[in-house]
Amino acid sequence: xxxxxxxxxxxxxxxxxxxxxxxxxxxxxxxxxxxxxxxxxxxxxxxxxxxxxxxxxxxxxxxxxxxxxxxxxxxxxxxxxxxxxxxxxxxxxxxxxxxxxxxxxxxxxxxxxxxxxxxxxxxxxxxxxxxxxxxxxxxxxxxxxxxxxxxxxxxxxxxxxxxxxxxxxxxxxxxxxxxxxxxxxxxxxxxxxxxxxxxxxxxxxxxxx
Numbered sequence: 001x002x003x004x005x006x007x008x009x010x011x012x013x014x015x016x017x018x019x020x021x022x023x024x025x026x027x028x029x030x031x032x033x034x035x036x037x038x039x040x041x042x043x044x045x046x047x048x049x050x051x052x053x054x055x056x057x058x059x060x061x062x063x064x065x066x067x068x069x070x071x072x073x074x075x076x077x078x079x080x081x082x083x084x085x086x087x088x089x090x091x092x093x094x095x096x097x098x099x100x101x102x103x104x105x106x107x108x109x110x111x112x113x114x115x116x117x118x119x120x121x122x123x124x125x126x127x128x129x130x131x132x133x134x135x136x137x138x139x140x141x142x143x144x145x146x147x148x149x150x151x152x153x154x155x156x157x158x159x160x161x162x163x164x165x166x167x168x169x170x171x172x173x174x175x176x177x178x179x180x181x182x183x184x185x186x187x188x189x190x191x192x193x194x195x196x197x198x199x200x201x202x203x204x205x206x207x208x209x
Contacts, residue, residue: 039075040136041076041077041140042076042077042080042131042136042140042141043078043080044140046082046121046124047081049146053145061188064100065196074139081101081102081104082123082127084108085108104120104124104127106119132155143166144168145167145169145178147176150175153165154181157181164183169189
């Protein structure tokens with residue numbers, strides 16, 4: 001439609017189309033916000049098991065991509081990362097926090113060879129149990145391949161709280177104690193194309209993560 005001086009003016013039809021598009025976009029945003037608020041899901045990550053599992057398969061995990069994927073795929077609002085505390089890796093811890101993880105530290109001890117050991121199993125189980133009983137979250141994801149968590153997973157099944165297990169190991173190396181529970185298990189190696197660190201550099205080389 002042409003106005004005086006040759007300037008183009010919007011027709012009523014165009015205006016209505018723009019308004020409808022704007023309303024549709026706003027509705028989508030509101031629906032997305034409501035979904036995120038509604039699905040208050042938590043992830044509990046055994047950092048050592050995750051780091052070791054993917055590195056044994058010959059690839060490095062992009063922790064920033066992983067956090068985004070957890071949020072978009074499973075509506076994970078809080079992702080707890082249970083990790084051994086070694087002061088010299090403060091930059092690593094800062095990076096992980098910037099990626100959106102909530103770090104739960106475990107003091108480490110050193111074996112006869114000087115290798116650090118920080119078993120976080122009990123801390124993870126305690127945090128999950130507390131959050132479930134205090135109704136802090138809607139549903140739960142557990143990131144591990146370790147059969148030591150079978151009792152915890154069974155408890156979550158009984159409470160209808162668990163969405164899935166995310167296994168850092170391939171199926172043949174994931175604990176039979178987890179597989180026999182009949183719960184959904186997603187193998188991270190199958191998501192390698194989404195989660196691969198393109199720089200091919202693990203955030204830590206001495207298996208303390």
